[in-house]
Amino acid sequence: MPRRKRLRKIVAPPGFKGYRPFGNTSRNSGFIELLYEEYEAIKLADYDLLNHQEAADLMGVSRPTFARIYESARRKIARAFVETKEIRTFYGNAWMNENWYRCLDCSAKFTIPLNLPEKTCPLCKSVHVELIA
Numbered sequence: 610m611p612r613r614k615r616l617r618k619i620v621a622p623p624g625f626k627g628y629r630p631f632g633n634t635s636r637n638s639g640f641i642e643l644l645y646e647e648y649e650a651i652k653l654a655d656y657d658l659l660n661h662q663e664a665a666d667l668m669g670v671s672r673p674t675f676a677r678i679y680e681s682a683r684r685k686i687a688r689a690f691v692e693t694k695e696i697r698t699f700y701g702n703a704w705m706n707e708n709w710y711r712c713l714d715c716s717a718k719f720t721i722p723l724n725l726p727e728k729t730c731p732l733c734k735s736v737h738v739e740l741i742a
Contacts, residue, residue: 616704617646617678618669622718622741627697630689641689644701647682654679705741713737 622645646668653664665675689696707720712730714737721728728738 614702615670616702617649618667619645619649619703619705620667622705622709623648623698624718625698627695628689629695630693633693638692638694640695640697641685642699643682643685643696644699645703646678646701647685648698649703650675650679651682651686709741710738711741713739 627640649668650664653659653667654661657664659667661675661679662672664679665672668675668678670678686696688694709718709720710728710730711718712733712735714735715730715733717730717732718741719731727736729736730738
């Protein structure tokens with residue numbers, strides 16, 4: 610029986626729900642599931658230019674585990690590019706150290722300080738917000 614997977618720490622959710630290939634005429638090509646922890650690994654290694662050990666420490670996993678997550682993300686993105694598939698993000702096996710919310714009116718993503726009693730969007734002041742889980 611395998612061990613339970615430890616939750617991977619995510620600083621912030623992705624700023625998108627998915628990507629579609631431009632100019633793809635076939636609608637039946639399917640999609641690739643990119644997990645939040647895979648997105649975080651790509652962001653830390655390729656965008657923030659952290660080495661694998663630093664990124665692993667931020668995510669709360671070992672360096673070999675980070676390397677596996679990163680490799681999985683790279684393979685999924687490459688497969689989506691080559692096979693012209695849509696990329697969709699899914700929560701996966703992650704946790705965020707703060708509660709993140711999405712405004713249903715303007716699609717902004719934000720956190721709410723603990724001293725504010727009501728949940729309103731800081732951009733459009735809408736009360737139509739949902740917790741990103």
